[in-house]
Amino acid sequence: MADSTLPGSADVWACADAVRRGGPLVHNVTNYVAMDLSANALLAVGASPAMVHAHEEVVDFALLADALVVNIGTLSPNWVESMRLAVRAATDRGIPWVLDPVAAGATSYRTQVGAELLAHRPTVVRGNASEILSLAGMTGRGKGVDATDESGDALEAAVALAQVTGGVVAVTGDVDVVTDRRRTAHVAGGHPLMARVTAMGCAASAVVGAYAAAVADPLMATASALAVFGLAGERAATGAVGPGTLRWRLLDELYALEQSTVLAGTRIS
Ligand SMILES: Nc1ncnc2c1ncn2[C@@H]1O[C@H](COP(=O)(O)OP(=O)(O)OP(=O)(O)O)[C@@H](O)[C@H]1O
Ligand SMILES: Cc1ncsc1CCO
Ligand SMILES: [Mg+2]
Numbered sequence: 001m002a003d004s005t006l007p008g009s010a011d012v013w014a015c016a017d018a019v020r021r022g023g024p025l026v027h028n029v030t031n032y033v034a035m036d037l038s039a040n041a042l043l044a045v046g047a048s049p050a051m052v053h054a055h056e057e058v059v060d061f062a063l064l065a066d067a068l069v070v071n072i073g074t075l076s077p078n079w080v081e082s083m084r085l086a087v088r089a090a091t092d093r094g095i096p097w098v099l100d101p102v103a104a105g106a107t108s109y110r111t112q113v114g115a116e117l118l119a120h121r122p123t124v125v126r127g128n129a130s131e132i133l134s135l136a137g138m139t140g141r142g143k144g145v146d147a148t149d150e151s152g153d154a155l156e157a158a159v160a161l162a163q164v165t166g167g168v169v170a171v172t173g174d175v176d177v178v179t180d181r182r183r184t185a186h187v188a189g190g191h192p193l194m195a196r197v198t199a200m201g202c203a204a205s206a207v208v209g210a211y212a213a214a215v216a217d218p219l220m221a222t223a224s225a226l227a228v229f230g231l232a233g234e235r236a237a238t239g240a241v242g243p244g245t246l247r248w249r250l251l252d253e254l255y256a257l258e259q260s261t262v263l264a265g266t267r268i269s
Helices: 009-022 035-045 058-062 077-093 108-118 129-135 151-165 192-196 200-214 218-237 243-256 259-265
Strands: 025-029 048-051 067-071 097-100 124-128 168-172 176-179 184-188
Touching (some): 009 035, 009 218, 025 035, 025 058, 025 077, 025 200, 035 048, 067 077, 097 200, 108 129, 124 200, 129 168, 184 218, 192 218, 218 243, 218 259
Parallel strands (some): 067 097, 124 168
Antiparallel strands (some): 176 184
16 A cells, blocks of 8 residues: 555445444535436435525525535536535535536536635545546546546646645546545546446545545545445446446445455555
8 A cells, every 4th residue: 555544445444334324414416417326326325315406495404414515517507506505504514515526627617617616625526537637727628527538647636626625636537536635545446337327426426425424534535435436336337238237236236335345345555
């Protein structure tokens, strides 16, 4: 292991167990495409999801939640105001919050909203390589919501963003790269078929929110959440005939994941 402070397999299991025992309530202001998979992934890992965004209730709900996940996937001015209200309430209370900057770089509106939210210093930013490169002002070459860059090529961008937020930045892809500047974890796992199911990354961000609620160290929480998600995805892909089976098998694997599997399968360096 490159850095002894990085989570090991026993830590990942302890985090997964903490989520199952604590059952955190995760408030999501997320996109229409991601709502179903994110909510089901949260339930499968033992958390409680709620998708709440009306201006009339978003602050009240943020006061009840253990973590907030903000995802700009299907944004509009009305939704952006919901995000602002929720983030303000979450940061006032000091609960962890996760930003998923979907398709940042694809349009100037997305890049601008991503930058505005970033300035509120999310506990964790989780995006694909093209999104993280774009947010950092480097040339991300996304294809809409999909990445065309490699996660390993976005490490410098991730570190630059972590400098801005003071938090954790995670770049998912072939290998998931997670940094808080001081520590950088490379989380291996997952399967290429995962990129063929829409909103997989959004669901990963939601699960990161649950782990950040249950685990005090955001780097530990994020790397553990992505290790569990990757492990479940990898196992789900074994025997999946395509994206459809992978999607439901992933939920089953997240739900059924056992200590022995996590201890044997975690690969963080
Ligand atoms: N080539 C790959 N090999 C292994 N795992 C992968 C691969 N591509 C994606 N994944 C996994 O799939 C999950 C989603 O990551 P991805 O980077 O595709 O998110 P995303 O582009 O934000 O997705 P979306 O916008 O559809 O929500 C992560 O757990 C990631 O590790
Ligand atoms: C396909 C799609 N379009 C906007 S959000 C979303 C879900 C994957 O990010
Ligand atoms: Mg995404």
